[in-house]
Amino acid sequence: MSVDLLTLYLLAIGTLLASAGLTVWEGRTYPKRGQELRILAAGYVTLALGCVAVMFRRDLPGISGAVVSNLLFLGGYLLILNGVAAFSGRQYRAFSIGLLVVMALIWVGGGPRWQDVVWAYVSAFPIAIASALTAREMLRCEGMEALHSRRIIVAVTGIHAALYLFRAIILPWLVLAYGPLVQPIAGKITLYEGVLYSVILPMTLLKLIREESHGHLLRESLTDYLTRLGNRRWFFEEGARVVGGRASQGPIAVLAFDLDQFKGINDLYGHKTGDQVLKSFAEIAQSVLGHKTVLARIGGEEFAALLVGHDALRAESLGDTVGKYFAETIATGAAGIGLRATVSVGLARYENKMPELIDILAAADQALYRAKSLGGNRLEVA
Missing domain, CATH: 3.30.70.270 (Reverse transcriptase/Diguanylate cyclase domain)
Known part of the structure; x- marks a missing residue:
């Protein structure tokens, strides 16, 4: 069964906004991770806005639609990176701003002449970097090594990074070798995977927080309050x-x-x-x-x-x-x-x-x- 692109975009927008709402609510339930969850929720909302922008990008003048859509997508992935990094007390604020500036300059410099190339290939590279760093930060999260959800998050973000790296490096060669028909196929695969990403990643991150909280309560029940030894x-x-x-x-x-x-x-x-x-x-x-x-x-x-x-x-x-x-x-x-x-x-x-x-x-x-x-x-x- 084939699903049209509009339906896929609407599905992604709906799941991302629902995930943002659930994530904000979870932050009230687990205030210890409230800041991290708010950053993640902002990332989901930004990705949803990116999906809305891409649906209307051709209706906007010049390259403005493509620029806004791409920078929103990249901003969403960078917010997710910062949310995951915050679990370990790290941040990528300067890196995120720098990457957004570099991507904006690429659009300004090459977008008017090579809009399709920048949109289809070049813009995929910083998204791959942000997703790969998210997987790396999840691997580095201290105290979460034994949590099952952590491995799923690493796999999801790692696969996402590999797919966008494929789009940035391998796909241009495939288009040259087999013709332009390869491009829309790759685009649809990316969108299908993106919908799965928008469902699996937020839900697994919420499960991670619950597992961490449960583990903390279990450790406290086995720990002497005064000496911090086991009981x-x-x-x-x-x-x-x-x-x-x-x-x-x-x-x-x-x-x-x-x-x-x-x-x-x-x-x-x-x-x-x-x-x-x-x-x-x-x-x-x-x-x-x-x-x-x-x-x-x-x-x-x-x-x-x-x-x-x-x-x-x-x-x-x-x-x-x-x-x-x-x-x-x-x-x-x-x-x-x-x-x-x-x-x-x-x-x-x-x-x-x-x-x-x-x-x-x-x-x-x-x-x-x-x-x-x-x-x-x-x-x-x-």
């Missing part, structure tokens, strides 16, 4: 993933930490100081054990760390180091506190028969209770 639920979920993902069997160890006489610190110095002590311990433990270690706050003043492989073999040394470093740092005031605080540590390590993670933690807890009963400020092995 008890995260410890068991991430621990199960780490243990189950090991390439081969090997030693596993769990270190259980409990701050000594913590209630006394709160009573004597206040809860604000107690919170500082907890945050200082979390920072010290993470610096000693490494950021890749599964380290979590699993209770009020209780923490746990899961170690595998080589780290599990030296778990006793690591646990001792955490305890000593914490006591020295708090006592000397290096953490901005300056009081006596110590930690008791329990260690459970397995090398062959592996129980469930909850059982390993229970064994470490038993060793921890023994360390507490012996006066604290020490490490005991299960």
Whole structure:
């Protein structure tokens, strides 16, 4: 079934304007990304205006219709580029203005004599550049690497860039080789792809924002608000993933930490100081054990760390180091506190028969209770 060009343009205009409305509304739902979504919505509206202009470009005098249409299209793609780049705090403002100026000068210089050439081939090149940079910026978006929508956006913008690069570089040679009939075929293919682009890209960008927001809420539900370590639920979920993902069997160890006489610190110095002590311990433990270690706050003043492989073999040394470093740092005031605080540590390590993670933690807890009963400020092995 063949669809006439007017219908395709009207379809593109309708989808772009609808996408702009949905994007602005989404910005109210997710205000954290409101600015980026407003830029994207402006891009969709500008592309829709470009479609309106191209429908009437032959009714305007001289080359003015082609110039306005092309610059509107290019402006829309550049706004989309800036919207995607804004996800990572980057912008292409000067680049966008410069590219629009260059394209306007090309129209002024070559448009009156070679209007069809500039419209069909030359004008496609900056659109290809803007789309390729959009794909690149989506690839560079920090914190979105695991989102499925990101890959779709990269594919859509990458294909769009490749199509316009084909129009700018390959199509002129095909027209010379096979005649001018190739040109309208290529134009219709571009328009069909443009309609798909106007539907898929905005909807996928909205899905990306929702995935990001959902991921943020999920991370917050698994994160301790005070220390920014994982919480008890995260410890068991991430621990199960780490243990189950090991390439081969090997030693596993769990270190259980409990701050000594913590209630006394709160009573004597206040809860604000107690919170500082907890945050200082979390920072010290993470610096000693490494950021890749599964380290979590699993209770009020209780923490746990899961170690595998080589780290599990030296778990006793690591646990001792955490305890000593914490006591020295708090006592000397290096953490901005300056009081006596110590930690008791329990260690459970397995090398062959592996129980469930909850059982390993229970064994470490038993060793921890023994360390507490012996006066604290020490490490005991299960």
